[in-house]
Amino acid sequence: MSNNTYKLIQGNEACVEGALAAGMRFYAGYPITPSTEIAEISAQKLPVVDGKFIQMEDEIASIAAIIGGSLAGLKSMTATSGPGFSLMQENIGYAAIAEIPCVIVNVQRGGPSTGMPTSPAQGDVMQAKWGTHGDHPAVALTPNSVQETYEYTIKAFNIAEKYRTPVILLMDETVGHMREKLQFNDSSEIEIIDRKKPTCSPEEYMAYKPDEDMIPKMASFGEGYRYHVTGLTHGEDGFPTNNNEISGKLIQRITDKIEKNIDDMSYYDEYKMEDAEIAIVAYGGVSRSAKSAVDEIRKKGIKIGLFRPITIWPFLEKQIKSVSEKVDKIYVAEMNLGQYSLEVERVACKSCTVNKINKVNGELITPQEIIDAVTGGRE
Amino acid sequence: MFDKIEIRLSGSGGQGIILAAIILADAAIEQGINAIQTQSYGPEARGGASKAEVIINKNEINFPKVVTPNILLCLTQSSYDKYVASLDKNGILIVDECVNINMDADYKIYKLPILETAQSKLGTSMVANIISVGALYAIIGQDVISKDVMISSITHRVPPVTVNKNLDAFEEGIKLIKG
Incomplete structure (x- = not known):
């Protein structure tokens, strides 16, 4: 069977395959039904491609870790379900304002609270948009098959990297747990987008100075570019400010970079x-x-x-x-x-x-x- | 020839019902037919009701769940009690011998010593799921999925050290139908 380019696999497994194809090299998570297979398979497959997997103590730590992983230059993902998604909300806002590319998978189950762990639901649609406080950009993609889960996990990474924003892959238990045929794409045919990196010297680097396209260039920690990252509103140098003009412009920009590019991510x-x-x-x-x-x-x-x-x-x-x-x-x-x-x-x-x-x-x-x-x- | 077969496999958590469904769906895909496999289970790792479904269809499969199964497998009394009403009246019921059933029905009934065969011929109840796969294969027929493809699917999906025992179990399952 290994000679074939297709396989009977689960939606959750296809999510990991898509993430790896997109270049995921760091996963931090806390397993929860019905998303657990995403953690399990990431744990098996990431070490093989020199990636890192870590099981964190909870979902708050999990998203904090992937924000760190992404800042250090690795494409990063976590996966959870309703209860964990609730815990992740604060740091989703952090990733939005600090403009950290990352992918958060939510395989939806019955809620509220611990609800129905093994049953499908779509009750987190509004939470995916408004779960974190304050005005912020929200991108969420919803696949309906194993094949789409693979393809849209790749797109989720691409949008995250291109626009420096958290992207939510909003699955449901039906799609996460069903098995059907996945046709693997030839790796040369998959479009992979990587974040823009600075070309200037570290002395000249302004971590939050946007280009014409509204997106600032992102240096990885450890590459010699020293800068400040904060959840407070900040100026182009990354340091906190209460300046009303700068703060207003920042929130407008992180929202506009998604809303004004909606045609680039409108899939239906x-x-x-x-x-x-x-x-x-x-x-x-x-x-x-x-x-x-x-x-x-x-x-x-x-x-x-x-x-x-x-x-x-x-x-x-x-x-x-x-x-x-x-x-x-x-x-x-x-x-x-x-x-x-x-x-x-x-x-x-x-x-x-x-x-x-x-x-x-x-x-x-x-x-x-x-x-x-x-x-x-x-x- | 068939256009569509909907199979529901039911039993108790830990009996390997889901793996049996995966093996059937895997084989169908390998045979070049569309297949989809789903399951529902409780939060328990062992015990509790377990249900797995496979749809095999020459055409595109949209709704992924089985509504009216053509073939229903029940390895426990509670799964029979829960699902027998859903079976197509022209369908096929496969139950373990331990299950008390209503024999007065339109559908075809195979009451088979699946659990007993697992224990007496193969020495472990663990292979009851693959004996069931053998019985299901014998009923579905080799014009739908070839035996070689079934064997390959079992070989790839069961734990490597158990391949031979599971292939024996598959043969025992076929014998339960074909004698």
Whole structure:
């Protein structure tokens, strides 16, 4: 089997394969169901490529460690689930303001609190955006298959490196634990982006002076460039400041570098939307049910399609608006009590009605449940 | 020929139900057919209900879970009680001899000494899952997945020191169906 370029593997395993292909060389984490395989497999595979794995005492320490690892120049990742993701929130904000590239994987399970450890949910959508305090950029990607988990883990690293920002890979238990075929990409065909490094002398280096593209060049600790890193608002030299003008500009810049480049990270998929009069909006594991439902509902002569955001944050405002102008009705199906649907409603409510299909009992929404919600009594 | 087979394997945590499902899905992929494998289990490492599912389909597989299995395997009474109602009425039930079942049913029933064979012929209940794989393979048929591919899948997926014992278990499972 080793001669083949495909393999039956789990979503969580594909995440590690993608991370390694993207250049991950440091992983710090605290294992938690349903993300544990990501830690296990990273522990097996990182030493083989001269990378480092460390099991930390908790999730607060885990994200702190990957921020340090990234500052020292290694592409770094951690993985967790709801309870751990809650603990990581403070340092996600730190990574955002200190502009430290890193990837945080959250394989969502039932919550709140320890909830349902082995069951799927999508209750952390808003937390991925607003879990840490203050205005900050948020990037979150949501794969719906083993193949996409591999590919979008690579993209998560690329966005993190290019924009010097934490990126969240928002998986769910369904996708993390299912096994299907992964086709490995030829390594020469994979686009890998690395952070910009300074070319000036250490004396001239201003660690937080942005280029035209709003992104400052990043020196690795230990390379001779000495600079200060802080969670306080800071000037271009990295030292804390309360100067209102400098502080306002900093928060605006770290937000703008994502919002103004949204087209560079807008990933989505459309299925049978060409002539659709009804659209289902679904992401992650639920989008697979939605795709089956679209095929079944079409058999009844109803023109329905699927819009599937892969980029959950930043919100795909332009694309959702265009869907809403085309269809009469949108159904947002998600394994929470209505989170992404709030954003869809905000953008779509002027052009079409927005309905919700929700489930929070620890089971994946089934195609039949979507069919019933859409067709009502029309059987 | 088949288009789609949905298989649900159920038993108790620690019986290797999930590994059995992985081996079947792995073999299907190797055979060039689409397959997806999922599971659900409780927080316990041993005991507790364990369920694993495999969908084998010539076409694209979207919804990854089994709703109405064509084939249901139950190694324990509680898994039979929990899942038998979900079985397709034209489907196939495979249960261990220890399970008390309702024989008055439309689906085809194979009541097999899986756990007993593991203990008496192979000396360990650990291989009950691979005996089950043998029985499932014999029922699904070699026109779907060839025996060589099954053997290769088992060889790659079980712990290396247990390969021979597991391949023996696979043969015993086939014998339970074919005699």
